[in-house]
Amino acid sequence: MPFLHLAWTCFASSAFLAWGANAASVSSTPAQTFTGIGGSGAWWPMDLYKFPEATRQNLSSLLFSQDGLGLSSYRYNVGAGGVNVSNPVRAPETFYVSPGVYNFAKDPQGVYFLQAASKNGVPSLTAFANSAPAQLTSGKASCNGGFVTGTGVQYGTYLADVIAHFRSQGININFVSPMNEPDSNFGPSPCGQEGMQVLPNQRAEVVNGLYTALSNKGLASAVGILADESSNLSGAGNNYASWLPQVVGKVAAIVHHTYDFPSDSSYSTYITNTNRAYPGKPTWMSEVCCSLGNADGTGKGWSGGYDPSIKNALMFSGLVFQSLVLANEPHYDFWTLVSNQLGCSPLNNPSCVTSANSNGWTDGLIYYDSAYNSNKNYALYITKHFWTYKHFGNFVKPGSQRRPISGSDASKFTMAVSDSSTYYILAMNPNSGDSSLTLSFPDAACASRAVRTSASEDFASVALATKSGSSWVLPLKAMSLTTYIFNRKAC
Ligand SMILES: *[C@@H]1O[C@H](CO)[C@@H](O)[C@H](O)[C@H]1NC(C)=O
Ligand SMILES: *[C@@H]1O[C@H](CO)[C@@H](O)[C@H](O)[C@H]1NC(C)=O
Numbered sequence: 221m222p223f224l225h226l227a228w229t230c231f232a233s234s235a236f237l238a239w240g241a242n243a244a245s246v247s248s249t250p251a252q253t254f255t256g257i258g259g260s261g262a263w264w265p266m267d268l269y270k271f272p273e274a275t276r277q278n279l280s281s282l283l284f285s286q287d288g289l290g291l292s293s294y295r296y297n298v299g300a301g302g303v304n305v306s307n308p309v310r311a312p313e314t315f316y317v318s319p320g321v322y323n324f325a326k327d328p329q330g331v332y333f334l335q336a337a338s339k340n341g342v343p344s345l346t347a348f349a350n351s352a353p354a355q356l357t358s359g360k361a362s363c364n365g366g367f368v369t370g371t372g373v374q375y376g377t378y379l380a381d382v383i384a385h386f387r388s389q390g391i392n393i394n395f396v397s398p399m400n401e402p403d404s405n406f407g408p409s410p411c412g413q414e415g416m417q418v419l420p421n422q423r424a425e426v427v428n429g430l431y432t433a434l435s436n437k438g439l440a441s442a443v444g445i446l447a448d449e450s451s452n453l454s455g456a457g458n459n460y461a462s463w464l465p466q467v468v469g470k471v472a473a474i475v476h477h478t479y480d481f482p483s484d485s486s487y488s489t490y491i492t493n494t495n496r497a498y499p500g501k502p503t504w505m506s507e508v509c510c511s512l513g514n515a516d517g518t519g520k521g522w523s524g525g526y527d528p529s530i531k532n533a534l535m536f537s538g539l540v541f542q543s544l545v546l547a548n549e550p551h552y553d554f555w556t557l558v559s560n561q562l563g564c565s566p567l568n569n570p571s572c573v574t575s576a577n578s579n580g581w582t583d584g585l586i587y588y589d590s591a592y593n594s595n596k597n598y599a600l601y602i603t604k605h606f607w608t609y610k611h612f613g614n615f616v617k618p619g620s621q622r623r624p625i626s627g628s629d630a631s632k633f634t635m636a637v638s639d640s641s642t643y644y645i646l647a648m649n650p651n652s653g654d655s656s657l658t659l660s661f662p663d664a665a666c667a668s669r670a671v672r673t674s675a676s677e678d679f680a681s682v683a684l685a686t687k688s689g690s691s692w693v694l695p696l697k698a699m700s701l702t703t704y705i706f707n708r709k710a711c
């Protein structure tokens with residue numbers, strides 16, 4: 221029985237590799253092409269604008285230069301004037317005065333960091349709104365009300381005029397999102413933030429009105445409409461049928477938040493259903509924050525609490541892998557990037573910024589002292605999340621492609637990225653023991669660099685992967701995220 225014998229041999233050798241050497245291989249066929257890794261300019265610009273110019277420049281470079289995170293996407297919050305929002309930091313100014321009349325001297329705070337992103341060459345710039353300007357909403361406020369049926373073109377014209385203004389200044393906003401979390405009005409008033417409810421059966425009008433306004437300015441192909449930024453996958457998927465079929469041709473991408481912290485199987489179901497109903501239309505992740513839990517993703521879920529540790533930074537990295545690897549999405553935006561929710565006073569207790577507490581929130585990569593106005597503490601505090609997100613910001617660039625990894629130990633926390641000259645292998649080990657990955661490539665590859673973030677290392681250079689026969693061995697230290705870089709040529 222030679223045939224059966226052969227089958228047994230194959231099984232035995234792959235079982236041996238799975239147990240002994242974690243073999244895996246990088247596909248010769250690309251999966252998705254990436255378009256951006258980024259986050260949002262809400263609501264920290266209101267505070268950071270008041271910091272010394274040297275600090276504002278340092279922050280801009282930490283966010284947008286390759287020496288920092290190297291973000292390729294930035295979401296500028298188009299303010300609705302903050303009417304009835306009690307927290308002044310979450311009450312961005314609006315340019316809107318009356319129909320067709322704007323005051324572009326408003327919101328210098330948000331504009332400063334939008335300009336910084338543009339100057340640093342961030343290629344994906346989104347203008348997103350939590351609410352229409354107060355005058356246009358049902359309650360004449362920036363929250364606790366809803367979109368008014370019949371105002372789609374008026375609201376769209378405002379957004380299109382704002383975008384045309386910035387584009388005329390060389391700030392090439394190329395995406396617009398007219399309803400961030402339309403599933404809530406964020407009331408009651410006084411509210412904690414801006415928000416405008418847009419009922420599922422009103423969402424097509426918002427998209428149609430905006431598309432008409434962009435078309436009137438010749439911007440419909442230059443500026444893609446993102447919708448609908450529902451706060452979670454299950455809510456999003458349940459509502460698409462009410463609006464999306466009417467306007468799917470006018471939407472550049474279907475974007476969602478993941479505040480339900482979906483399991484792998486619910487995320488996959490969402491992707492399968494959405495791809496089937498709207499073929500060829502990309503979906504992507506535009507906002508998440510705020511979870512505790514373990515490095516491997518167990519225990520995740522919407523919650524307060526500040527955890528700057530490697531454990532939580534790896535948990536968030538796992539969410540990025542989930543969107544990019546499991547869901548095959550091309551773009552990932554974290555929420556606020558910069559936060560004052562340390563939950564402690566660093567001047568009273570300097571070490572508190574590196575310890576977990578239950579008063580703060582895990583909603584930033586960089587933090588600042590909420591009492592800066594009175595104590596003049598303008599320090600920026602960098603958490604492990606900054607260093608882990610830097611792996612994605614530095615190495616998952618627009619135009620590069622994901623290469624599936626298969627084999628006996630193709631982990632859901634490992635991703636291969638290729639461009640014409642380089643392979644980047646981002647590999648996370650969320651466990652308490654060291655391991656290694658034995659990886660082969662479909663064509664020439666030669667180890668050139670490796671950087672690691674762990675409890676004791678911040679994007680530190682570490683030893684290169686080593687050659688073993690026709691494969692490479694990539695050590696994966698316990699509780700770490702490492703990127704191994706390979707030139708696509710023979711050694
Ligand atoms: C805004 O606040 C004012 C003053 O408290 C209140 O009268 C009004 O109802 C609020 N508007 C909304 C939409 O909640
Ligand atoms: C998901 O969003 C819907 C609204 O779209 C909301 O009703 C529901 O409570 C949310 N579920 C979770 C788990 O956040």
Ligand SMILES: *[C@@H]1O[C@H](CO)[C@@H](O)[C@H](O)[C@H]1NC(C)=O
Nearest residue numbers: 274278279282599600601602
């Ligand atoms: C920028 O801020 C970081 C974080 O606080 C700090 O380590 C670094 O020295 C600062 N750089 C400059 C040029 O001020």
